[in-house]
Amino acid sequence: MKIDESTGDVTHRPVLKKNKVTRRHTVTNERIDRTKKIDSRFDTRRSPIKWKMFHPRNIGVVYLYALIWAVFMTWVPETWFTWLTHRSVLNANAILVVVALGLLVPLAAGVFDLSIAGTISASSVVAGWGMVEQGWSYPVAIAAALLVGVVVGNVNGFLVVKIRIDSFIATLGMSSILTAFAVWRSNNRSILGFPDSFKSLATEFAWGLNKTVILAIVLAFALWFIVEHTAVGRYLFATGGAREAARLAGVQTDRYVWGSLVTSAVFAAIGGVMLAAQFGSTQAQSGSPYLLPAFAAAFLGSTQFKRRFNVWGAVLAVFVLQSGVKGLQLAGVGTTWIEALFFGVALIVAVGFSSYRKSVHGGERRWWRREESGPEHFLGKLLGWGTPKTDRSKENVQEWWYDPEDAEGHHIKPK
DSSP states (O other): OEEOTTTOOEEEEEEEEEOTTTOOEEEEEEEOOOOSOOOGGGOOOOOSSOGGGGSHHHHHHHHHHHHHHHHHHHHSHHHHSSHHHHHHHHHHTHHHHHHHHHHHHHHHTTOOOTTHHHHHHHHHHHHHHHHHTSOOOHHHHHHHHHHHHHHHHHHHHIIIIISOOOHHHHHHHHHHHHHHHHHHHHTTSOBOOOOHHHHGGGSEEETTEEHHHHHHHHHHHHHHHHHHHSHHHHHHHHHHHOHHHHHHTTOOHHHHHHHHHHHHHHHHHHHHHHHHHHHSOBOTTTTGGGHHHHHHHHHHHHTSSSSSOOHHHHHHHHHHHHHHHHHHHHTTSOSSSHHHHHHHHHHHHHHHHHHHHHTSGGGSOOTTTSOBOOTTOHHHHHHSOBOOOOOOOHHHHHSTTOOTTOTTOTTSOOO
């Protein structure tokens, strides 16, 4: 504790703080009063209201969903405002959620996995072929399908990590190989006649929601906990952010890249099993429709909440985009081409918006970061915080400290 000798007032108080890196607690003196008036142009205090949480750059999908609701409540209120409509969206897209969640892992590690569509097809064909033609029980067929995912992930990891083939090329080639395998194994025809015990895995669980939705939620929570609350997640993002720097810091980057590709393939194999159980049949090209939507959901979700690839951003992106597609279908605006158009535009917008944001102010706008305590701002008068606009007077323009790109006035010489 520190006391001002002239006034006798307490100016600092001891505060126990925890270091995020060393995890140790230290006692520091924190100032509790301000004896001098602070120039608002150089005031770095934060606003008590975290306005950036509500900015469209952070939760734009939420605003998009609100817009979708407003449009279709006006356009087709008799069909849109029913639990049946939104329940069908959840049930139909549980597979896409699982595939998109698996895709998040290699993207976070800085590599691509374009083989997810082929893995879905191959795993579903293996499960169907085993049960229909070989007489396997459905647990054995599911185990064989998941084994396909493990093998594909390890082959991808070997090609990318050991052979040093670019992940885009390696997984694209693997996708073609898996498609050829699925065509050969199914004789290029649909496999039908799955047992009812297997198809029951995709039947209703509660409130009209299928068991596949519950499985997707469980996988989302498990992946969220691992990525956001364990060292594995931190090392994974470190590998994707700066692989060489992470390697020099002691992170086994090759192991995380390999593991991310295995995880993606296993999730895609789970999606293949869910696909076969939900539709009661499978074919060699059954996984192709999931490739573009999975990437669109992952990249659009990366612009939400965390400003990087994250679980809940991807889940929400899937639900919002598919809700928009469902609303247009209910309104009679196309049934075959509208989904491809919707997800293609979403992918372009998500990647383009992310690239634009990185080029502006180091990745983020700063209007919410500094207090606006200037008296000329209405918001500053109302809430008591803010910064004045840039002084573009002739005196400042002629001086060496003038910076025309600084819109917040940090360059202005104090008076």
